Amino acid sequence: MFNSSHTNYKTFIKAVNNDETSCLEAVNHYLVEIERNKDLNIFLEVFDKDAKDQAVEIDQKIKQNNAGKLAGMVIAIKDNICYKNHKVSAASKIIENFESLYSSTVVKKLLEEDAIIIGRTNCDEFAMGSSNENSAFGKVLNPINNKMSTGGSSGGSAAAVAANLCNVSLGSDTGGSIRQPASFCGIVGLKPTYGRVSRYGLLAYGSSFDQIGPFSKSCSDAAKVLEVIAGNDKHDSTSSKKAVEEYTNINAEKKYKIAVPKEYLESEGLNPQVKTHFNQYLQKLKEEGHTIKEVSFPFLELMVPSYYVLTTAEASSNLSRYSGVIYGNRSSDAKEVATTFSKSRAEGFGPEVKRRIMLGTFVLSAGYYDAYYAQAQKVRRLIQDKTDAILKDSDLIFTLTTPDTAFESESINDPITMYLQDIFTVHANLAGNPAISIPATDLVNDMPFGLQVMTGHFEEDELFNFSQHLCNIGLAKG
Ligand code: GLN
Numbered sequence: 001m002f003n004s005s006h007t008n009y010k011t012f013i014k015a016v017n018n019d020e021t022s023c024l025e026a027v028n029h030y031l032v033e034i035e036r037n038k039d040l041n042i043f044l045e046v047f048d049k050d051a052k053d054q055a056v057e058i059d060q061k062i063k064q065n066n067a068g069k070l071a072g073m074v075i076a077i078k079d080n081i082c083y084k085n086h087k088v089s090a091a092s093k094i095i096e097n098f099e100s101l102y103s104s105t106v107v108k109k110l111l112e113e114d115a116i117i118i119g120r121t122n123c124d125e126f127a128m129g130s131s132n133e134n135s136a137f138g139k140v141l142n143p144i145n146n147k148m149s150t151g152g153s154s155g156g157s158a159a160a161v162a163a164n165l166c167n168v169s170l171g172s173d174t175g176g177s178i179r180q181p182a183s184f185c186g187i188v189g190l191k192p193t194y195g196r197v198s199r200y201g202l203l204a205y206g207s208s209f210d211q212i213g214p215f216s217k218s219c220s221d222a223a224k225v226l227e228v229i230a231g232n233d234k235h236d237s238t239s240s241k242k243a244v245e246e247y248t249n250i251n252a253e254k255k256y257k258i259a260v261p262k263e264y265l266e267s268e269g270l271n272p273q274v275k276t277h278f279n280q281y282l283q284k285l286k287e288e289g290h291t292i293k294e295v296s297f298p299f300l301e302l303m304v305p306s307y308y309v310l311t312t313a314e315a316s317s318n319l320s321r322y323s324g325v326i327y328g329n330r331s332s333d334a335k336e337v338a339t340t341f342s343k344s345r346a347e348g349f350g351p352e353v354k355r356r357i358m359l360g361t362f363v364l365s366a367g368y369y370d371a372y373y374a375q376a377q378k379v380r381r382l383i384q385d386k387t388d389a390i391l392k393d394s395d396l397i398f399t400l401t402t403p404d405t406a407f408e409s410e411s412i413n414d415p416i417t418m419y420l421q422d423i424f425t426v427h428a429n430l431a432g433n434p435a436i437s438i439p440a441t442d443l444v445n446d447m448p449f450g451l452q453v454m455t456g457h458f459e460e461d462e463l464f465n466f467s468q469h470l471c472n473i474g475l476a477k478g
Contacts, residue, residue: 001020001021001025002021002022002025002026002028002029003021004164006021006026006029007164007217008218009073009167009221010220010221012026012167013071013072016059016062016071016072017062022055022059023054023055023056023058023059023062023071023072024052024055024056024059026055026072026074026116027051027054027055027074027116027118028052030074030118030165031046031048031051031118033163033164033165034046034118034119034165037143037163037165039141040140040141040143040146040159040163041122041137041138041139041140041156042121042122042140042156042159042160042163042165043076043120043121043122043156043160043165044079044089044091044119044120044122044137044156045086045087045119045120046118046119047083047086047117047118047119050086050117051074051116051117051118051119054114054116054117055072055116058071058072058114059072061114067114068112068113068115069113069114069224069227069228070110070113070114070115070225070228071113071114071115072114072115072116073114073115073116073167073168073221073224073225074115074116074118074166074167074168075110075115075116075117075118075167075168075169075170075225076117076118076119076120076121076156076157076160076161076165076166076168076169076170077107077117077119077120077121077157077170078120078121078123078154078156078157078169078171078172079091079120079121079122079123079156080123080126080127080172080202080203080205081106081107081120081170081172081201081202081203081212082100082103082104082107082201082202082203083100083103083104083107083117083120084100084101084102084103084107085099085100086099086100086120087099087100087120088100088203089136090123090125090126090127090203091122091124091125091126091134091135091137092125092126092136092322092348092349092350092353093136093329093347093348093349093350094322094327094328094329094345094347094349095322095327095329095348096136096329098327098328100201102201103201104198104201104202104212105198105200105229105233105235105236106170106197106198106201106202106212107201109228109229109231110225110228113228115228118165118166121154121156121157121159121160121169122135122137122138122140122155122156123135123154123155123156123157123171123177124152124153124155124177125350125352125353126203126205126315126353127153127154127172127174127177127203127205127210128153128205128352128353128356129152129153129352129418130151130152130153130176130177130180130418130419130421130422131150131151131152131155131407131409131412131418131421132149132150132152132153132155132156132181133149133152133409133410134152134153134350134352134353136350139409140155140156140159141159141409142159142162142185142406142409143162143163143185144162144185144186144406144446144447144448145406145446145447147408147409148184148406148408148409148447149184149406149407149409149411150181150184150185150406151180151181151182151183151184151185151402151406152177152180152181153171153172153174153177153181154169154171154172154173154177154178154189154215155181157169157170157171157178157181157215158171158178158181158182158189158215159181159185160215161185161187161215161216161217162185162186162187167216167217167221168214168216168221168222168225169214169215170212170213170214170215170225170229171189171213171214172205172210172211172212172213173189173210173211173212173213173425173429174205174206174210174211174311174429175206175209175307175311175422175425175426175429176191176401176422176425176426176429178190178191178213178215178437179191179401179428179435179436179437179450179452180401180402180422180425180437180450181215182215182401182437182438182439182450183401183402183437183439183448183450183452184402184405184406184447184448185406186439186447186477187215187439187478188214188215188216188217188218188221188222188436188438188439188467188478189213189214189215189222189436189437189450190213190214190222190226190435190437190460190463191211191213191428191429191434191435191436192212192213192226192230192434192460193211193240193432193433193434193457193458194209194211194238194432194457195238195239195240195432196211196226196230196239196240196242196434196458196460197211197212197213197226197229197230197231197239198212198229198231198232198233198235198236198239199211199212199236199238199239200233200235200236200239201235204314204318205311205314205315205318206310206311206314206315206318206429207238207318208238208310208314209307209310209311209429211429213226214229216478218478219438219464219467219468219471219478220248220250220464222436223247223248223250223464224247224248226247226460227244227245227246227247227248230244230460231244240458242458245460245461247460247461247464249461250464250465250468252465252466252468252469252472253469254395254465255288255289255290255291256285256290256291256395256396256466256469257290257291257293257393257396258282258285258291258292258394258395258396258397258398259293259390259391259393259394259396259397259398260292260293260294260295260397260398260399261295261296261297261300261390261397261399262294262295262296262297263296263297263298263300264300264399264400264424265278265279267300267403267423267424269403269420269423270400270403270404271403271404271405271449273444273445274400274403274404274405274444274449277440277442277444277449278400278451281440281451281470281475282398284473284475285473285475288473293393293394295390295394295397297386297387297390297427298386299379299382299383299386300423302379302383303383303423303426303427303430304419304420304422304423304426305376306376306379306380306383306430307422307429307430308359308419309359309363309372309373309375309376310373310376310377310380310430311356311360312356312357312360312363313360313364313373314360315353315356315357315360316356316357316358316359316360316361316364317360317364319349319353319357322345322348322349323340323341323344323345324340324343324348325340325341328344328348329344329347329348331343331344331346331347352415355415363376380430383427383430384430384431384432387427387431387433387454388431388456391433391455391456395455395462395466396453396455396462396463396466397453397454397455398451398452398453398454399424399451399452399454400424400449400450400451400452401424401425401437401449401450401451401452402421402424402425402449402450403421403424404449405443405444405445405447405448405449406447407421424452425452428454432457433454433455433456433457434454434455434457434458434459434460434463435452435453435455435463436452436453436463436467437450437451437452438450438451438453438467438470438471438476438477438478439451439476439477439478440475440476441474441475441476441477451470451475451476453466453467453470
């Protein structure tokens with residue numbers, strides 16, 4: 001029989017091997033739970049039949065001792081990740097009924113290792129947002145407190161894990177869309193180094209920022225999934241040829257040199273209670289023999305503006321394909337080429353996506369290119385250089401993931417305030433470094449908050465080691 005302890009993958013797979021439960025029982029359990037939690041609006045579609053078929057097949061393989069590394073791990077995918085012959089809509093009306101003709105590299109790799117894909121999760125339209133309220137199919141409710149936002153844009157994926165509707169889920173992170181919802185929902189969320197995971201089959205938002213990564217309850221499950229999805233891919237020229245390490249060999253013994261940028265802690269919107277906890281954690285780390293180094297990162301205020309100039313520019317180009325010609329809804333009022341484009345796009349896209357396409361088109365336009373786009377590129381370089389310089393002297397950068405715990409749903413209605421929510425997360429995307437959010441043990445007003453760890457490029461192993469150490473000494477859960 002499947003029981004609640006089996007939502008932990010390690011416990012589950014042991015139980016399957018001892019014939020105490022099966023993959024099919026697990027899938028049936030999650031399907032019931034998904035149905036029971038329907039009002040949270042987490043899943044846009046559940047692949048019940050496929051998931052059951054897969055489970056039967058994998059149960060067989062386990063019996064024959066030839067199942068893959070992720071045998072029976074039940075995984076939900078964000079609705080911007082392609083899975084052959086399944087719908088992928090980016091939570092947008094413009095491609096609401098689009099069916100993918102091929103599988104993304106991550107899905108292929110998961111299936112090859114016998115993971116089970118249970119469904120596609122709600123998100124902000126085209127991954128643009130920090131609250132999940134930009135989905136064309138309604139917001140997701142935070143399972144911890146339904147009045148609160150899950151964060152975004154991968155709010156459905158975060159909530160699915162937090163509500164125990166799957167073992168693990170995949171999200172995408174362009175400016176924090178894995179780490180911020182992980183922080184708001186009290187789970188682990190990892191954005192790998194840019195180039196560590198193939199973007200083939202991820203609907204593009206900001207191509208020089210986007211990365212796919214896992215949400216999980218534990219560092220070890222995130223490591224397990226990363227080990228499978230990472231690696232070079234001939235379909236993505238920006239994927240790295242660097243060998244994939246064995247992330248699951250977590251070794252939490254080392255004494256670290258930890259950089260703490262003072263500007264983060266002096267940030268205006270920082271919740272004083274969250275700050276007090278964070279300072280206590282630094283004290284504890286010192287007592288454990290680690291070195292805490294206060295550093296200066298003078299670009300904090302420039303990060304959100306440069307991020308939004310660069311990502312909207314990339315988005316305006318990436319989203320031009322949804323024109324009603326090859327992809328996307330075609331307006332019934334379309335008469336010729338111009339109205340096919342304008343009417344189809346006007347009907348299909350939501351307000352935030354339109355705002356960003358216009359902003360991106362503006363910053364790339366001939367008269368303004370140098371003032372905005374080129375300038376933001378220069379700032380990006382300064383941010384990258386400064387981050388490298390800090391990480392030359394330290395092993396990692398340790399901050400909070402967000403300045404506060406989850407905000408109330410629909411409490412933020414101006415775009416700039418919403419953009420400023422990303423102040424601590426966009427750093428890793430601008431610089432390309434890997435970063436993880438793990439839930440602090442303490443709560444503030446009964447809500448969780450995340451601790452963010454960033455390491456040098458392709459040092460995900462250290463990210464896991466240090467995160468596990470935070471858990472071992474009681475500062476974080478995971
Ligand atoms: N909130 C950020 C944005 O709206 C990040 C989104 C993301 O990482 N996909 O751009």
